[in-house]
Amino acid sequence: MPQTIAPEFATLIADLGRAIGPKYVLWRVEELMMYEFDGSALDLARPDIVVVPASTAEIAAVVKIAAAAGFPIVPRGGGTGLSGGSVPAAGGVVVATSRMQKVLHVDPVARTAIVQPGLINTELSEYTLPWNLHFAPDPSSQKASTIGGNSAENAGGPHCLKYGITTNHVLAATMVLADGSILHIDTTAPDRPGYDLLGVIVGSEGTLGMVTEITVRLTPNPEGVKTFLAIFDDLDSASDTVSAIIAQGVIPAALEMLEGQGIALVEQSVHAGYPLDAQAVLLIEIDGTDEEIEDQTARIEYICSHFEARELRAAKDEEQRKKLWAGRKGALAACARLAPHYHIQDGVVPRSRLTEVLQLTREVAKRQRVHIVNIFHAGDGNLHPLILFDIREPGIIDRAIAASEEIMRECIRVGGSISGEHGIGIEKRDYMSLLFNEDDLWAMRQMRACFDAVGVMNPCKLIPTGASCGDIKHARGAAKALAAGAWI
Amino acid sequence: MYRPSTIQELANQIRDHRGPLLPLGSGSHQVLGNPAVVDSTIIDTTKLSVVSDYIPSDLTITVGAGITLGALQELLKPNNQWLPWDAPQHHSATIGGLLAAGLSGPLRHSAGTPRDWVLGMHTVSGDGRILKSGGKVVKNVAGYDVHKLHIGALGTLGVIAEVSFKIAPLPNADQSLAFVCRDLLHAYTLAYQLRERPFNPAALLIHADTNRVVTLLARWTGVAAMVARQVAHARQQAATYDDYETRAWEPLLNAPFGNSQHTQLRIGIPPQHVAAVIPLLQSLIGEAGALHLLPTVGLVRLLDATAVDVVALRAKLLPYTGYVVVESGNHPNRWGPAPEGFAIMEQLKRSWDPDHKLNPGRSFIARLTS
Ligand SMILES: Cc1cc2nc3c(=O)[nH]c(=O)nc-3n(C[C@H](O)[C@H](O)[C@H](O)COP(=O)(O)OP(=O)(O)OC[C@H]3O[C@@H](n4cnc5c(N)ncnc54)[C@H](O)[C@@H]3O)c2cc1C
Numbered sequence: 001m002p003q004t005i006a007p008e009f010a011t012l013i014a015d016l017g018r019a020i021g022p023k024y025v026l027w028r029v030e031e032l033m034m035y036e037f038d039g040s041a042l043d044l045a046r047p048d049i050v051v052v053p054a055s056t057a058e059i060a061a062v063v064k065i066a067a068a069a070g071f072p073i074v075p076r077g078g079g080t081g082l083s084g085g086s087v088p089a090a091g092g093v094v095v096a097t098s099r100m101q102k103v104l105h106v107d108p109v110a111r112t113a114i115v116q117p118g119l120i121n122t123e124l125s126e127y128t129l130p131w132n133l134h135f136a137p138d139p140s141s142q143k144a145s146t147i148g149g150n151s152a153e154n155a156g157g158p159h160c161l162k163y164g165i166t167t168n169h170v171l172a173a174t175m176v177l178a179d180g181s182i183l184h185i186d187t188t189a190p191d192r193p194g195y196d197l198l199g200v201i202v203g204s205e206g207t208l209g210m211v212t213e214i215t216v217r218l219t220p221n222p223e224g225v226k227t228f229l230a231i232f233d234d235l236d237s238a239s240d241t242v243s244a245i246i247a248q249g250v251i252p253a254a255l256e257m258l259e260g261q262g263i264a265l266v267e268q269s270v271h272a273g274y275p276l277d278a279q280a281v282l283l284i285e286i287d288g289t290d291e292e293i294e295d296q297t298a299r300i301e302y303i304c305s306h307f308e309a310r311e312l313r314a315a316k317d318e319e320q321r322k323k324l325w326a327g328r329k330g331a332l333a334a335c336a337r338l339a340p341h342y343h344i345q346d347g348v349v350p351r352s353r354l355t356e357v358l359q360l361t362r363e364v365a366k367r368q369r370v371h372i373v374n375i376f377h378a379g380d381g382n383l384h385p386l387i388l389f390d391i392r393e394p395g396i397i398d399r400a401i402a403a404s405e406e407i408m409r410e411c412i413r414v415g416g417s418i419s420g421e422h423g424i425g426i427e428k429r430d431y432m433s434l435l436f437n438e439d440d441l442w443a444m445r446q447m448r449a450c451f452d453a454v455g456v457m458n459p460c461k462l463i464p465t466g467a468s469c470g471d472i473k474h475a476r477g478a479a480k481a482l483a484a485g486a487w488i
Numbered sequence: 489m490y491r492p493s494t495i496q497e498l499a500n501q502i503r504d505h506r507g508p509l510l511p512l513g514s515g516s517h518q519v520l521g522n523p524a525v526v527d528s529t530i531i532d533t534t535k536l537s538v539v540s541d542y543i544p545s546d547l548t549i550t551v552g553a554g555i556t557l558g559a560l561q562e563l564l565k566p567n568n569q570w571l572p573w574d575a576p577q578h579h580s581a582t583i584g585g586l587l588a589a590g591l592s593g594p595l596r597h598s599a600g601t602p603r604d605w606v607l608g609m610h611t612v613s614g615d616g617r618i619l620k621s622g623g624k625v626v627k628n629v630a631g632y633d634v635h636k637l638h639i640g641a642l643g644t645l646g647v648i649a650e651v652s653f654k655i656a657p658l659p660n661a662d663q664s665l666a667f668v669c670r671d672l673l674h675a676y677t678l679a680y681q682l683r684e685r686p687f688n689p690a691a692l693l694i695h696a697d698t699n700r701v702v703t704l705l706a707r708w709t710g711v712a713a714m715v716a717r718q719v720a721h722a723r724q725q726a727a728t729y730d731d732y733e734t735r736a737w738e739p740l741l742n743a744p745f746g747n748s749q750h751t752q753l754r755i756g757i758p759p760q761h762v763a764a765v766i767p768l769l770q771s772l773i774g775e776a777g778a779l780h781l782l783p784t785v786g787l788v789r790l791l792d793a794t795a796v797d798v799v800a801l802r803a804k805l806l807p808y809t810g811y812v813v814v815e816s817g818n819h820p821n822r823w824g825p826a827p828e829g830f831a832i833m834e835q836l837k838r839s840w841d842p843d844h845k846l847n848p849g850r851s852f853i854a855r856l857t858s
Pocket residue numbers: 038039040074075076077078079080081082084085086097117138139140141144145146147148149150151152153154155156157158205206207209210211212332421422458
């Protein structure tokens with residue numbers, strides 16, 4: 001492998017090395033290859049350079065140097081994103097947060113923590129356990145994704161049904177802007193005058209700036225938890241049960257569904273105790289005080305029996321509870337046994353429309369001749385149809401894309417959205433215009449330009465940009481994306 | 489004066505208008521911020537009150553911004569639902585106006601602010617474009633949450649025309665107690681005792697009146713047995729208390745914003761610093777008419793505060809990163825120092841309202857627009 005520095009990068013590499021230490025500037029091909037994809041493997045694009053700074057000041061220095069040399073900046077956390085957010089679509093400098101993983105401060109009275117962006121999600125809750133506090137957003141990727149990445153994607157997770165998504169838990173952020181200046185937006189003093197910049201920073205997928213420090217809200221651990229598995233002989237009864245639980249005013253801590261072939265696949269690989277012949281299972285978790293749990297248990301039992309659940313099983317102890325969850329958490333890996341390649345959809349529908357949209361995914365699967373398994377956050381209507389296939393089959397990629405598009409359009413038709421938590425990134429960028437018109441997108445572009453007039457920060461993501469991003473390598477790389485799925 | 493009954497009409501009026509415009513809901517909170525520019529043309533939004541989408545089983549609703557919060561709650565009630573948003577003057581104030589003013593009430597201790605309940609908006613920009621952001625479903629990360637920028641912006645970035653909310657089941661029990669306390673510190677300490685895990689009141693408000701009587705009001709909502717347990721626990725914590733009707737909160741919630749003749753201050757302090765600031769706040773009780781404190785949120789309102797030296801107060805709060813805003817009454821510097829990110833905010837104002845039509849002179853952005 002060639003180890004010589006391309007001449008056009010030599011000065012930049014030297015400058016970056018002076019700013020943060022040469023050891024933390026990566027430019028050899030084999031080093032860069034690690035940063036070519038994210039969790040979706042949707043898109044492959046090799047960064048020109050990767051830097052691993054250790055502080056806000058170092059990130060500011062890196063941004064100044066790289067931007068002055070005309071290179072885009074692409075922030076990267078755990079690299080688990082599912083929409084291509086941390087893939088350097090237009091090349092440039094990837095700024096990784098893996099040396100910024102500290103919890104800087106915990107305030108048990110105000111119930112807040114100040115953390116560095118590279119901190120892994122679960123590590124924060126482990127750290128705050130002695131105070132009986134935790135960070136509520138719990139994406140299924142929480143053992144590998146970072147608080148910085150969660151904030152950038154406005155991540156959700158099973159327990160966001162009751163506790164809210166990331167934007168409801170971020171109170172302050174320090175951010176390095178495209179010109180290398182440092183912005184600190186702090187909402188811990190309530191109702192401070194000024195526009196709610198933090199509201200747009202969270203969920204901005206690294207396109208407004210690079211977040212270098214975050215203050216998050218911590219949530220008291222519940223007094224008790226109870227987890228149920230509801231087993232159904234048909235899909236409609238299961239989705240009607242979900243709708244009824246919400247309609248009855250019960251907000252469980254989590255309400256997850258697995259259906260169809262997925263159940264048997266999961267059971268065979270995880271042995272969570274799911275019946276092989278069930279058509280759908282619901283994982284229902286409630287938490288709170290004894291009084292609250294008792295009240296909700298009665299209501300859930302009633303609803304499940306009304307919709308003729310074959311069985312409603314309650315985990316008797318922590319071990320059984322973990323087992324039930326292991327099924328949900330291991331579902332993705334288990335399904336990969338069905339077909340070697342997959343693509344995860346992230347559409348959202350109103351909860352009252354679940355039954356019909358789930359039916360539609362079945363029809364789409366038939367029509368496009370792909371496998372579709374739904375494993376998803378049913379309680380908030382966030383579908384994750386997992387489209388499974390084998391790319392060696394001729395024409396399959398087009399059919400998989402067609403299936404994905406059909407489902408997206410249906411989500412919009414019933415009043416939903418194209419993404420509930422995985423973000424737009426590159427993957428769904430061109431579908432934004434199904435949801436928003438030119439004026440809406442204009443307003444978003446204008447807002448973005450207020451932070452970054454030149455387009456240094458994570459360009460070609462989130463909003464259809466027209467001409468300037470038209471010739472990006474792999475910009476519409478679904479075929480590659482799916483091919484790369486084999487790697488996961 | 490304009491009185492649009494559809495968003496399209498509103499957009500046309502704004503687009504075709506020359507000169508300053510003043511979007512107005514019910515007018516209940518017009519005392520907030522700088523006085524409007526004298527020759528402003530009013531846009532009365534109260535006819536934009538259509539309920540376009542209410543699906544009780546989804547716990548979501550989409551309404552015109554001109555509906556009052558009270559009317560919205562009445563609409564939800566028959567389905568045993570509500571928006572846990574107890575903003576001042578909710579009977580008369582429109583949701584558009586309340587959002588623009590960024591107002592909420594003591595329930596924010598447990599339920600957060602409307603920012604946490606708004607799913608999406610339709611707004612009209614200064615050049616008359618109808619803009620959508622967010623959506624109608626409870627989870628949605630498509631695009632930037634630009635609607636959040638309008639909350640608390642006093643109508644300077646656009647006119648809020650339609651709003652989608654996530655709503656909540658109405659709790660089956662709702663009970664309040666009022667504790668007469670020795671002083672602010674006592675009330676503050678008691679408030680924190682009441683929210684010790686696993687307990688959590690729905691709302692906590694400390695009120696000090698002109699006679700310097702300090703009262704802690706606490707409200708619990710939720711499952712009846714849990715509310716009962718918390719109330720019993722609370723009664724053990726303090727000798728003197730009164731059972732308090734939930735309705736009895738209202739005069740207290742509405743007390744601020746009533747009167748533009750008197751100086752009213754808003755003070756914000758990060759919750760972790762409230763304890764340290766208690767002696768300072770206690771000393772203000774003598775100087776001002778009355779004081780409201782949300783102890784866990786760090787929000788203070790001082791009524792009849794003409795005698796308070798705002799400049800000195802700002803200096804004293806600086807080490808705690810607190811701020812003071814003069815919400816009503818005259819003051820040469822009602823907003824205090826420019827907020828962090830002011831250049832971005834100015835740029836945003838210029839982008840979305842290029843001719844400075846919307847509410848020129850109001851809000852912190854006034855230094856730019858007036
Ligand atoms: C198996 C699996 C399960 C998943 N389950 C969920 C789930 O339940 N819920 C959910 O929401 N998501 C889920 N995801 C998606 C993904 O894990 C989340 O989007 C996560 O928040 C990404 O975090 P990350 O640290 O890996 O970020 P990355 O993938 O590294 O980056 C994501 C985006 O954030 C930006 N970014 C990262 N750090 C910063 C920073 N410091 N400043 C500015 N921008 C930054 C990047 O530029 C990129 O646009 C799942 C992914 C996988 C692979």
